[in-house]
Amino acid sequence: MPRRVVITGASAITPIGVTKESIWDGLMQGRSGVKSIKDDPLLGEHLRSKVFGTVTDELTYDFERHHRKTMGPVSFYACHVAKESLDQAGLDQEFIHSGRMGVAFGSTHGSPSVQRSIYEKFFKGGDNKLKGIGGADYLKSMVHTTAANVARMFGITGRIISSCTACTTSAQSIGFGFESVKFGMQDAMLCGGADEYDTTTVAVFDNLLACSTAYNDSPEKTPRPFDEKRDGLVVAEGAGAVILEEYEHAKNRGAVILGEVLGFACGNNGDSLIMPDAAGIERTIRAGLQNAGIEPQQVDLVTAHATGTKLGDATEAMATASVFGKGPWVVGLKGYMGHSMGSCGVIESICSLMMMEHGKVVPTLNLENIDPRCDGIKHPGKIIDDDIKTVVIQNFAFGGVNTCLVLHSPHQ
Amino acid sequence: MHRSFTLLDRYEIEKSILGILKDQFEISDPGMDDDLREKYKFDSIDGIELLAEVEQLLGFEIDQEIKKQALEIRTVRQIVDWVEKVQSDNPQSDNP
Numbered sequence: 001m002p003r004r005v006v007i008t009g010a011s012a013i014t015p016i017g018v019t020k021e022s023i024w025d026g027l028m029q030g031r032s033g034v035k036s037i038k039d040d041p042l043l044g045e046h047l048r049s050k051v052f053g054t055v056t057d058e059l060t061y062d063f064e065r066h067h068r069k070t071m072g073p074v075s076f077y078a079c080h081v082a083k084e085s086l087d088q089a090g091l092d093q094e095f096i097h098s099g100r101m102g103v104a105f106g107s108t109h110g111s112p113s114v115q116r117s118i119y120e121k122f123f124k125g126g127d128n129k130l131k132g133i134g135g136a137d138y139l140k141s142m143v144h145t146t147a148a149n150v151a152r153m154f155g156i157t158g159r160i161i162s163s164c165t166a167c168t169t170s171a172q173s174i175g176f177g178f179e180s181v182k183f184g185m186q187d188a189m190l191c192g193g194a195d196e197y198d199t200t201t202v203a204v205f206d207n208l209l210a211c212s213t214a215y216n217d218s219p220e221k222t223p224r225p226f227d228e229k230r231d232g233l234v235v236a237e238g239a240g241a242v243i244l245e246e247y248e249h250a251k252n253r254g255a256v257i258l259g260e261v262l263g264f265a266c267g268n269n270g271d272s273l274i275m276p277d278a279a280g281i282e283r284t285i286r287a288g289l290q291n292a293g294i295e296p297q298q299v300d301l302v303t304a305h306a307t308g309t310k311l312g313d314a315t316e317a318m319a320t321a322s323v324f325g326k327g328p329w330v331v332g333l334k335g336y337m338g339h340s341m342g343s344c345g346v347i348e349s350i351c352s353l354m355m356m357e358h359g360k361v362v363p364t365l366n367l368e369n370i371d372p373r374c375d376g377i378k379h380p381g382k383i384i385d386d387d388i389k390t391v392v393i394q395n396f397a398f399g400g401v402n403t404c405l406v407l408h409s410p411h412q
Numbered sequence: 413m414h415r416s417f418t419l420l421d422r423y424e425i426e427k428s429i430l431g432i433l434k435d436q437f438e439i440s441d442p443g444m445d446d447d448l449r450e451k452y453k454f455d456s457i458d459g460i461e462l463l464a465e466v467e468q469l470l471g472f473e474i475d476q477e478i479k480k481q482a483l484e485i486r487t488v489r490q491i492v493d494w495v496e497k498v499q500s501d502n503p504q505s506d507n508p
Binding site (some may be wrong): 131 | 437452455457461473
């Protein structure tokens with residue numbers, strides 16, 4: 001029999017804050033985490049987009065050398081949020097090492113900064129191109145580096161899942177972690193995603209004309225989800241982790257329950273790898289609601305993927321309106337922090353937990369004039385006091401991947 | 413082309429290895445016979461990194477088969493012994 005799955009720990013690193021308090025303050029104050037892009041001798045002059053969702057808070061790590069040696073920047077982020085979320089959950093060490101807890105954690109493509117250093121050594125290597133490439137460089141940069149380093153640092157011995165589906169990475173982490181617990185394969189899962197500061201990702205989207213370029217001199221004005229004057233996405237860095245736990249397990253040990261995962265769905269458009277697809281999105285949202293066992297009218301809030309691209313936002317608004325009409329509030333959180341790629345799903349889930357906890361819905365930052373094509377959904381426009389019980393988190397990725405998570409408040 | 417190298421004596425090798433262990437591996441003042449794996453979690457990845465440092469120290473590339481033998485080494489004394497032998501066995505080294 002399927003089991004209930006609750007959230008007992010959560011932590012995030014975002015461009016607007018790295019603690020629960022500072023992130024919430026950023027949302028309440030309408031603070032943007034988008035800054036001018038840092039100088040990059042390799043790609044800087046070629047990039048048209050000069051903005052980046054940047055983590056400016058200084059993070060201090062107390063990881064030991066034997067852990068650090070296999071970690072690139074992305075794994076430092078991953079292990080930081082993993083540690084914070086484990087601390088909050090308060091699971092005992094015996095359980096963590098028991099094999100009944102696993103890890104579902106990913107990133108877009110491992111550590112691009114380490115990969116770049118490998119290529120630099122290779123192309124400057126002269127006669128011996130492999131000389132100088134470190135023994136741990138692969139472990140620092142491999143696509144499952146976050147999951148592997150998290151599992152090793154905390155001695156988590158259960159299953160390892162490492163999604164790498166770009167912008168749906170961490171939504172899948174939560175979804176697959178949810179299914180692992182729901183169907184009894186594990187009693188708890190540490191789930192999330194991370195992506196480090198990386199200009200090659202900007203180059204990828206810039207090359208496809210998907211990045212914002214019109215606000216290079218006023219970074220805080222972009223991205224502009226659903227706004228008439230939106231001109232593309234803003235790449236960001238970030239990380240997030242949640243501890244998913246079987247409900248009875250959490251209840252029996254007296255854990256504080258932050259929320260419940262009611263459902264998850266993941267689908268593919270089965271068509272273009274880059275073009276948004278309203279039918280595919282709608283199909284995934286409806287599958288998520290069905291999985292959660294709820295009707296559209298029971299949803300109070302949708303956090304949209306809403307990256308700020310012309311076509312993507314309009315397509316998502318259309319698909320969302322088709323399912324929900326103007327029922328739930330719809331917010332695009334990337335207006336605050338940009339698009340943190342592999343970590344956006346978990347960060348938006350954590351922000352959703354905060355909105356449920358505080359009974360407030362934040363508006364989409366930089367949404368000043370709603371694009372008529374995005375007007376079929378209910379935009380908050382300002383901070384709204386509302387009793388938020390059920391939230392849908394929508395994420396979409398290159399490759400035609402769509403995800404839908406359904407979370408519920410811990411209070412019935 | 414023949415290239416000559418300055419041979420390091422045992423004291424210099426030991427001092428250099430201890431310096432590398434401190435600077436690169438955060439291992440300060442280890443006992444000469446401490447098991448580095450047990451006491452400092454020094455594993456095969458560290459061994460690969462240390463070998464790269466040793467090649468830089470000696471100034472020549474060490475044969476892969478000889479390097480593989482080094483992965484069994486556990487103590488500072490064994491490292492120094494091995495480096496000393498690799499240096500003296502190197503056909504390109506000039507004997508003093």
